[in-house]
Amino acid sequence: MLTPTSPIQWTHQGQPQHARWRSESGAPAPRRVVAADDTLAADAAYCMACEGTGLLWQGDFQNARHLLQALMRRADRRPRKAVARSAQKAAAVTPAEAFHLHRQAQAQRARVLAAVLIPLEGDYSIALRRAPDWREACTQAWGPATGERSVATLRELLGLVGAYEWRKKGVEVPALGAPPHNRIHPHYGVFSPVRGEYVDLVASAPLPGGNPALAFDIGVGTGVLSAVLVRRGVRQVVATDQDPRALECARDNLQRLGVLASVELLQADLFPPGRAPLVLCNPPWVPARASSPIERAVYDEGSSMLRGFLAGLAAHLEPGGEGWLILSDLAEHLGLRPRAQLLEWIAAAGLKVLGRHDVRPRHAKAADAADALHAARAAEVTSLWRLGVA
Known part of the structure; x- marks a missing residue:
């Protein structure tokens, strides 16, 4: 800003x-x-x-x-x-x-x-x-x-x-397929998908109903998850973000990847109107105040985006649909948000856990013993929580 x-x-x-x-x-x-x-x-x-x-x-x-x-x-x-x-x-x-x-x-x-x-x-x-x-x-x-x-x-x-x-070079995302059609070009101020484990989770988790016609991508960022869903066969994605920079970045990347026709981009706080059989969100995972706009992809004071997603998910899921919450548990290892708190929010929103897919991070800090937060980073797990209406 x-x-x-x-x-x-x-x-x-x-x-x-x-x-x-x-x-x-x-x-x-x-x-x-x-x-x-x-x-x-x-x-x-x-x-x-x-x-x-x-x-x-x-x-x-x-x-x-x-x-x-x-x-x-x-x-x-x-x-x-x-x-x-x-x-x-x-x-x-x-x-x-x-x-x-x-x-x-x-x-x-x-x-x-x-x-x-x-x-x-x-x-x-x-x-x-x-x-x-x-x-x-x-x-x-x-x-x-x-x-x-x-x-x-x-x-x-x-x-x-x-x-x-x-932005010129781009970031290779293997989950999008073979080169050269698998690069994401992050714009200034938009968080780059350098931590590919969360993208791999979205690329490999079983789609609800086999091949849903519609999905919502909440917090589109660079557009990488919307692109993965389209490449997996989802016919239409409605993607939202509050940040105009992110929407411009997503539009640019989706156009480069040839999937923009299948994605509608909306400036919105969390959900678009209507319901979908699949609604996914990759919110910031550390409940702390961001010191710059790009840090909002990592830090979310009071877990406001996470709580907002959970609270509104049931009202935007079609019957039998799934909400995919992609979330690192680093905050739990740092003592900032216990697992019990997350489960309470899920239950209070009228949701239930249908399943969970986990992956260990591959970024360099996870193996850097000199890092001040090494113990927490070494124990970190990123999960795709499959949520349904209780």
């Missing part, structure tokens, strides 16, 4: 300057901004970053990247005594407390690394020495340039360019 009316202000050569502040997460502009260039030492930059000062870069662009890397090293480097205290503290806390401490540390690190600021001209060009041409990437993320000068953090710009490259 951008904050179109929020300005950022600074002084350059004694003259007041201002520009539009760009922040995907909606973070406010730094209250204090100073001009910085190649003469700024990394230790001094780190001290200013920790104090919340924004460093508006005026020097060589590649040196700005080097400075950001130096800030990363300092942010990740802790004295031995601090490491020992952290280890003792981690041993004494619950998994839920460890999770919240981890999130706090992530947020603090992100604030420090957001200190390096890059000015953008009205056409998204960067008027710094050795600056790359990222105008096309910015246009894809933010829309056509308006001629208005703006400022963004270097870290956000690097993420934007990374998303641009992912």
Whole structure:
């Protein structure tokens, strides 16, 4: 989410300057901004970053990247005594407390690394020495340039360019078939289907009634699950999402895959009108507050989407139909939502469990013993819950 009316202000050569502040997460502009260039030492930059000062870069662009890397090293480097205290503290806390401490540390690190600021001209060009041409990437993320000068953090710009490259390259999804017709191209701000285990569950679970004529896909995202259902023989899918970016992304991918004619895309909160023999949803799996729009694919404060899906499912299922809930149990291992709570919500919604298909995650963090949440990630299971009306 951008904050179109929020300005950022600074002084350059004694003259007041201002520009539009760009922040995907909606973070406010730094209250204090100073001009910085190649003469700024990394230790001094780190001290200013920790104090919340924004460093508006005026020097060589590649040196700005080097400075950001130096800030990363300092942010990740802790004295031995601090490491020992952290280890003792981690041993004494619950998994839920460890999770919240981890999130706090992530947020603090992100604030420090957001200190390096890059000015953008009205056409998204960067008027710094050795600056790359990222105008096309910015246009894809933010829309056509308006001629208005703006400022963004270097870290956000690097993420934007990374998303641009992912969109060009695409992500191979074996469940969609053989190359080259099995790639999903995620747009900026839309969660990529890099965790393929949940897609495999949808691709392999028995379809209710053999070959349903209609299915609802709640929270379409990139469109990958709608595409899987059509490739499996579902004749019509109605897919919803609240995010216009996600709907545009899904439309692009479904068009590329040649299945758009079989999918109707609607901007809606959860369900479309009517009933279907199959209604599926892959909601965020961790009940915590998201710090940016893309994190809403993972974090859902109060489990609001999960609870909303369960509460409304019975009213949108045809007689004998099934609701497919695709959900990781990471929250259970973190102590954030017990299994009993999920089962209570299912029963309270007038639903029953018809069956469940489980798969272990294959992502790298599940095997990374150095990860702060390794114990929970190592025990994680992603499930497709088959739900029916009780």
